[in-house]
Amino acid sequence: MARNYDYLIVGAGIIGLTIARELKRRLPDCSVGIIEKEDEVALHASGRNSGVLHSGFYYSADSLKARFTREGNLAMTAYCEENGLKLNRCGKVVVATSGEELAGLDELKRRGDRNGVELIPIDEKHLFMIEPNARTVEKALFCPTTSTVDPIEVCRALKREIVRQGVDILFSCPFKGHRDRTVYAGNDTIEARYLVNSAGLYADAIAKQYGFGGDYTIIPFKGIYMKYKKNKTDIRTNIYPVPNLNNPFLGVHFTKTFDGSIKIGPTAIPALWRENYNGLRRLSLPELSGILYYESKLFLTNSFRFRSLALGEVKKYMRNRFINESLKLVRNLDKNGFGEFMRPGIRAQLLNKKTMSLVQDFIVEGDDRSLHVLNSVSPAFTCSLPFAEYIVKLILEKQDGGRVAAG
Template sequence: MKRYDYVVVGAGIIGLTIARELKSRWKECSVCMIEKEPDVAYHSSGRNSGVLHAGFYYTADSLKARFTRDGNRAMRDYCEKKGIQINRCGKIVVATDEEELKGLEELKRRAERNGVELLWMEEEEVQRLDPNVRTYQKALYSPSTASVDPIEVCQAIKADNAGMGIDMRYSTKYERFNGGVVHCDSGPIGCRYLINAAGLYADRIAHGLGFGKKYTIIPFKGIYLKYAKNKTDVVTNIYPVPNLANPFLGVHFTKTVDGSIKIGPTAIPSFWRENYKGLENFRLDEMISILIYEAKLFFTNSFNFRKLAFEEMRKYDKSRLIQASLKMVKNVDAQGFGNFMRPGIRAQLLNRETLELVQDFVIEGDNRSLHVLNAVSPAFTCAFPFARHVVDQMETLNN
């Protein structure tokens, strides 16, 4: 049985950057990553929009406000250094009426408190940037918002990690951790310290070691629809004013790294954790547990879950998803959309006691293990500074 100083569970963007940070900080330490899939970024990290967010949606006292702002710069710098393509297309947040202008004003206040560049634009200025954008009186423009290919980024970090001597064990499923041994389906691995970055299953691993007991993960399915007609009808990312009471940003136009256009995502409550398509990856125990919590949310109507569930489920109908997007643009062909793209699942943490969605990063641990319970969106953007924070917390717990 080979022994390591650190074993990281999960090879998404968070696990990859944590392992990288460990080896960067302590070059002599031994690090092993275990991943139940045959390669990195099989789930959220490889299925997200690829948008590098700027950090103006979040309250100044939140971890994700700081990590998004700093992570945007760090990820852009990393991509430039590695020759990874970036689409620096920016983002316009539009309003549809007087009430939504107040929402824009709140976003502008948050941007100023967070130290994020966010610019007011009158309608005429918006038209010069993207003639197809429809807004009421004015809009907000984020010049630092950009798009990358998330799988390309994860593969680059994977290559970095291999070059640093980090061992990668794929198709290796975590079972339990005790007595300094990580038990996996492929055999035991000796381990001084365990870091749980298992995404959709992070809560289950944490519960097995006595952490995160008041939390559970509720999965939400995000689906995008590709605009197949051309790549030119939309020039920039176009977002609506979000409902800041929940963590979902609403249906929007995304410009991908190759200039393609897509709309989405949905936030459809899922029935099991990897509920991507049909009965694929079906788990009865997961479905029963999730349905119990979704029923509680439905009957208590916590964070207006009832309306959210009905509205999002209807977006399985392509025409409804398209209609939700058209209010933000002047002239996009409703018949020009193609097929649904590969769906993603958001691992959204729920506080079981308050029945509220947790909207910031949550880490728990001790001197044997540390658990990333909520790598909340936009975790991809936040990855580099968040990884430093995780390792800082681990150091604190071990002193």
């Protein structure tokens, strides 16, 4: 006997969970199901990120990321406080490692002002008062509203909440295909009046089955982390470098985690298949060939300086190279205090196949039967609550007909 839902969501990461929550908030009587190929929520990007609640000063003012990050920071902070979840209001400093990066600091300040984010220019003396271990050239930026949370704890709290509201979560139930409004997932046949695709690393593949996402493909990037284990008090706040704003990566940085520990990373190493976490586990030869095709093309053309990015990032697999890169941001940390590499994450980065460029913003496409959330990369965790409101509004508008493309 087929299951029936008004709304069927693919993927139980932070985006899928918050969309389910918002659907039940807006339409308490609707039936909502989530299919998840793993046996628990948040086993991929949503549970493998740094746990930073960003403030929203990196993104151009016309982007969905800028629109939802500041609001999302406030909403997720409130959610954690209301539900007794761990929250570390540690702030963030952005430092320059050379004089060439000072213009980047100025641009971040301009973006922060346009996006309504509190971002305070500080000199070296003021930086020392906030974070004695941070090193900069001439000046830095301080953002007091950046916090850290436990992303797995947040996702599991959302799971408990939506299950209480009547949402079904079908674990070990991977999406296999569809025919019209019938979805085949795991051993189940599901009738879905509307499908919402928030499948992360596989969102583009599912979107294509519905006639969307044709201009895009996922190019996965591996983020590896390292723990600093010697003394948790050696760092007080998050310490970030000035990023290359032509790329969507923020660079290796120090994170003061929800429990006060120190975490360094992530890298942005081009991965060879979508779940290329460790060794050959979950190797997919079709994915390998497709991803290598586009990565080779990017390497040869050096589009958005992919060649230098790839060569520089791959070197960070070497422990000493990783440590030396991070030490550029600090005054004094014991090299022997760095621990082993931690559990990696994979960024589901979208590539525009026509322009051969990495997509900087969230992409949403759909019609009156399905909606597809593509490129839900950082700061998607921070944005998730207001972004879910936006997604549900789009769904309700488009169920009466028409296609949508946003981002």
